Amino acid sequence: xxLQAIDARRLSQMLVFVAGEIARREAELNALDAAAGDGxxxxxxxxxxxxxxxxxxxxxxxxxxxxxxxxxGNAFLGGTGGAIGVVMGKMLMAxxxxxxxxxxxxxxxxxxxxxxxxxxxSATGKVKPGxxxxxxxxxxxxxxxxxxxxxxxxxxxxxxxxxxxxxxAARSTADMLCRVGRASxxxxxxxxxxxxxxxxxxxxxxxxxDWITSPTALDTQL
Amino acid sequence: xxxxxxxxxxVAAEALEGLALAYPQYLRLVPNAQAVVRKxxxxxxxVGVLSGGGSGHEPMFAGFVGxxxxxxxxxxxxxxxxxxxxxxxxxxAIHGGAGVLFLYGNYSGDVLNFDMAAEMLxxxxxxxxxxxxxxxxASAPPERHEERRGIAGDFFVIKVAGACAAREGSLAEVTAAxxxxxxxxxxxxxxLSSCIIPASGTPIFDLAEGDMEVGMGLHGEPGVERxxxxxxxxxxxxLVRRILEDMPELxxxxxxxxxxGLGATPLAELFIVFRAAHAMLVRHGVTIRHSYVGNYATxxxxxxxSISLLRLNERLKPWLAAPAQTPALVQI
Numbered sequence: 001x002x003l004q005a006i007d008a009r010r011l012s013q014m015l016v017f018v019a020g021e022i023a024r025r026e027a028e029l030n031a032l033d034a035a036a037g038d039g040x041x042x043x044x045x046x047x048x049x050x051x052x053x054x055x056x057x058x059x060x061x062x063x064x065x066x067x068x069x070x071x072x073g074n075a076f077l078g079g080t081g082g083a084i085g086v087v088m089g090k091m092l093m094a095x096x097x098x099x100x101x102x103x104x105x106x107x108x109x110x111x112x113x114x115x116x117x118x119x120x121x122s123a124t125g126k127v128k129p130g131x132x133x134x135x136x137x138x139x140x141x142x143x144x145x146x147x148x149x150x151x152x153x154x155x156x157x158x159x160x161x162x163x164x165x166x167x168x169a170a171r172s173t174a175d176m177l178c179r180v181g182r183a184s185x186x187x188x189x190x191x192x193x194x195x196x197x198x199x200x201x202x203x204x205x206x207x208x209x210d211w212i213t214s215p216t217a218l219d220t221q222l
Numbered sequence: 223x224x225x226x227x228x229x230x231x232x233v234a235a236e237a238l239e240g241l242a243l244a245y246p247q248y249l250r251l252v253p254n255a256q257a258v259v260r261k262x263x264x265x266x267x268x269v270g271v272l273s274g275g276g277s278g279h280e281p282m283f284a285g286f287v288g289x290x291x292x293x294x295x296x297x298x299x300x301x302x303x304x305x306x307x308x309x310x311x312x313x314x315a316i317h318g319g320a321g322v323l324f325l326y327g328n329y330s331g332d333v334l335n336f337d338m339a340a341e342m343l344x345x346x347x348x349x350x351x352x353x354x355x356x357x358x359x360a361s362a363p364p365e366r367h368e369e370r371r372g373i374a375g376d377f378f379v380i381k382v383a384g385a386c387a388a389r390e391g392s393l394a395e396v397t398a399a400x401x402x403x404x405x406x407x408x409x410x411x412x413x414l415s416s417c418i419i420p421a422s423g424t425p426i427f428d429l430a431e432g433d434m435e436v437g438m439g440l441h442g443e444p445g446v447e448r449x450x451x452x453x454x455x456x457x458x459x460x461l462v463r464r465i466l467e468d469m470p471e472l473x474x475x476x477x478x479x480x481x482x483g484l485g486a487t488p489l490a491e492l493f494i495v496f497r498a499a500h501a502m503l504v505r506h507g508v509t510i511r512h513s514y515v516g517n518y519a520t521x522x523x524x525x526x527x528s529i530s531l532l533r534l535n536e537r538l539k540p541w542l543a544a545p546a547q548t549p550a551l552v553q554i
Contacts, residue, residue, distance in 0.1 A: 030422050038301050038441045043421045047231075047299075081276075082302035083331035086338055124334065 002156035002213040005104035008065045012056045014211050015072060019049035021207035022200065029200060035193035036178070044080050045200050048088060051079025065105065069096030084197060087124050087134065094120035107158045108151040114142040114162060132176035134197030140169025141205060156212050163205035170198035223423045230420035234277035234299045241284055245549040248288035252315050255308035258284050259294035263316045269387040269396045270294065270316035273325045273380055274309065275332050276301040278417075279440060282376055282519040283326075285550030291384035292325070292548075300419050300522070301441050303331035309339035313348065321349035321393035325380055325400055327372025327440075328354040351393055353400040355379050357409040357530060359468045360437025360446045373440050374482035374519035375407040378532040378542070381551070385544035403538060408469050410461040411528030413438035414451065417485065417521050436460060440484075440521045454491065458498035461529045466506060469533060474507035476534040478514070478542055483527050485520035492516065492527055499529055512542055518550065 006014060022029075022045050029042030055075035059068065070093050077089025098116030102109050118138045122128060129139040144165030150158040173195035227233050235256055242251045242258055249258045257274070264270065273283040274296035283295040293316035298304035313322045324340065326332045333354065340350045356367060357375025382403035387396045413435045416425035426442040429435060434457070437445025452460075466472055481496040483489070496515050503510060511534055519528070534542065546553045 030424075034422075034424070034426065038419060038426045039422050039424065040301065040419055043419075044302060078305050078307050080302070081298040081305045081331070081335060083334050085303075085305050085331075086334040125330075 002154070004155050005106050006065075006155070006212075007104045008063060008068055009061070011065055011068050011105065012059070014208060015049075015056060015068075016053050017211040018204050018207045019053045021203060021210070022046055022049045025203055029196050029203075032193060032196040032199055036196070041084070041196035041200065044082055044084055048076040048080040048085065051075040065102050066096040066100045069093065069099060083125070084134075087121055087197075090124045091117045091120045105155070107153050107155050110155060110158055110162075111142070111145050111150055114138065114145060118142045127179075130176060131179045132173045132195050132198075134195070134201050136173050136176070136195065137166040137170045137198035137201035140172075141166040141201075156209065159205065159209040159212055163202065163209045166198075166202040166205045170194050170202040173198045223418050223420070225418070225420055227420055230423070233420045234297050237277065237280060238284055238297050241280075241549060245288075248548055249284070252294070252308075252312050255296065255311035255315075256298070256304060257294060257296040257308050257312035257315075258287050259312060259315045260288050260292075262289075263293050264318040265293070265316075266318045267320055267390070268293075268318045269320045269391060269393050270313065270318060270322040271325060271380070271383050271387050271396065272296065272309070272313055272316060272322050273376070274298070274304055274312070274336075275326050275329070276303055276441075278419075278522050279519050281517065281550035282374075283380075286377065286380050286384075286548050288546065288548030290381075290388050290544055290546030290548070290553070291551065292380050293384075293387075298331075298335075300421065303329065303335045306335050306339040306342060309336060310342050313339065313343055313350065314346075317348055321351065323383060323387070323393065323396050323400060324350055324352040325376070325383055326354060327376055328356045328369070329371060349393060351397040353379065353383070353397060353404060355404050355407075357404065357407040358437075358439065359408050359410045359464055361439060361443070364468060371439060371443070373409050373411060373530075374480055374528045375404075375409040375530040375532070377480055377482075377514070377518050377551075378407045378478065378530065379403045381546065382538060382541040384546065385541035388544065399537075399541060403532065403541075406533040406535070406538060407530060408465045408472075409528050409530040410436075410464045411438060411440075411445070411482075411484070412436050412457055412461060412526050413442075413445070413484065413521075414525035415486065416442060417524040419522070434526070436464075438526070440519065442521075442524075454494040455498040458495045458529070459502050462499050462502045462531075465529065465531050469531070472506075472508060472531060472533050476509045476511050476539070477503065478512035478532040478534060479503070479510055480514040480518060480530040481527060482514075482519055482530065483517040484524040485517065486523045486525040487527055489516065495527055495529070503531075511539065514551075
């Protein structure tokens with residue numbers, strides 16, 4: 001039986017599990033980035049999530065859901081640098097704001113979270129869907145849930161749906177040209193390779209789903 | 223990968239620590255931030271000039287901290303902008319009450335992090351202004367010059383802003399001086415081989431033996447043309463030609479020139495390039511007032527060079543000629 005509500009303690013565990021998955025995929029993300037950048041996206045993501053893991057370990061066990069998200073964003077932002085540091089940091093912090101006072105994340109709150117992330121990333125990076133960025137994966141995930149009346153579904157079902165949509169959206173960035181960032185000077189050289197940021201986001205959602213539905217993953221230690 | 227390092231994750235931090243230990247007469251480390259400031263910072267009443275960006279370009283940016291140039295510099299990890307908090311910490315360490323000017327190359331990561339730091343400083347009542355350096359001719363056409371990235375021309379802009387600040391310019395005046403230097407600076411580079419980022423351990427691009435890429439960026443961003451490697455004379459002339467096409471008003475005027483090595487190119491080769499560039503500039507009636515040759519803005523162990531030209535006018539001349547005491551530039 002998959003978990004149907006993520007409380008504060010579970011949220012910390014889940015983020016630590018996601019951090020592990022990102023670290024496991026580091027080389028793959030570096031290789032994707034090498035096709036369009038300097039090949040360090042996996043390193044940056046791993047460092048950012050390590051900073052989250054470290055911060056979570058220092059938090060009072062009674063820290064609520066919204067504060068965990070804010071602290072995670074703050075840790076990522078301070079831990080990495082680069083454009084992705086600000087984009088991911090502000091995104092996670094915006095999630096904290098959107099879930100203010102929330103005790104547990106269920107399907108409706110998960111949709112709120114995704115929508116807040118999309119708004120935040122779009123504003124921070126001044127990007128829109130189709131620009132070949134992490135936003136494409138977030139937008140794909142959020143749109144899939146909105147279209148499927150997700151708030152009435154179980155949490156594991158909506159996370160699965162969003163992860164599949166994010167992965168599909170990330171894959172489709174391989175056909176997109178880049179408009180922003182360092183890779184925007186690459187022209188058609190980026191074609192054929194999915195955007196590393198969008199791929200990272202798809203990995204994050206898939207890891208969340210794996211964690212929710214796996215009894216051993218639920219035991220992730222802080 | 224063959225590198226003299228201890229831990230790939232600590233390259234930026236340990237390099238900065240070494241720089242500060244080697245040059246205590248010019249600068250010191252800032253506690254709790256990957257940053258250095260001039261040893262007597264903050265200088266009361268003076269505008270603070272803060273540079274910064276990803277590491278891997280040594281001596282840029284930290285090597286140009288000291289009297290007459292930048293008051294401080296924040297170092298990100300290799301090829302990654304520093305986060306906002308160390309920028310804020312360094313800005314406070316150099317704030318002498320007259321505001322702080324941010325000077326950095328125009329890359330989206332730096333823009334996001336420095337802008338966020340500026341917001342945080344504003345909330346604390348510290349005034350900042352920003353000049354993004356856009357000297358790389360290869361990175362965008364003239365009509366989109368504000369999108370261009372910053373490369374070795376950072377050196378001229380920091381030199382001019384630092385001199386203006388040292389002569390007690392206000393924040394508005396130092397900002398205007400930096401903007402003017404940026405408007406008058408153009409650079410063009412050529413890469414002969416890739417560099418290796420320590421944490422990934424692999425070259426960031428492939429460049430076949432015998433090939434060069436004209437206009438390649440400091441992080442391996444593709445340039446304008448990939449071709450067979452030519453002679454130093456031909457390469458130097460092509461770089462200068464592209465700069466002259468972009469800034470025709472350079473001809474028959476005064477200029478400063480920087481022939482910059484990217485990390486793995488011997489000084490002898492840089493002088494051969496300088497020799498050819500000098501001859502071509504003389505042919506175009508350019509009077510070279512200041513020459514700089516060496517590794518100023520590198521890309522780890524990339525081979526290749528860039529040429530930067532600053533078109534001098536009567537305002538810029540005294541600022542460029544002014545003294546500076548920094549690890550990477552001592553000018554009397």
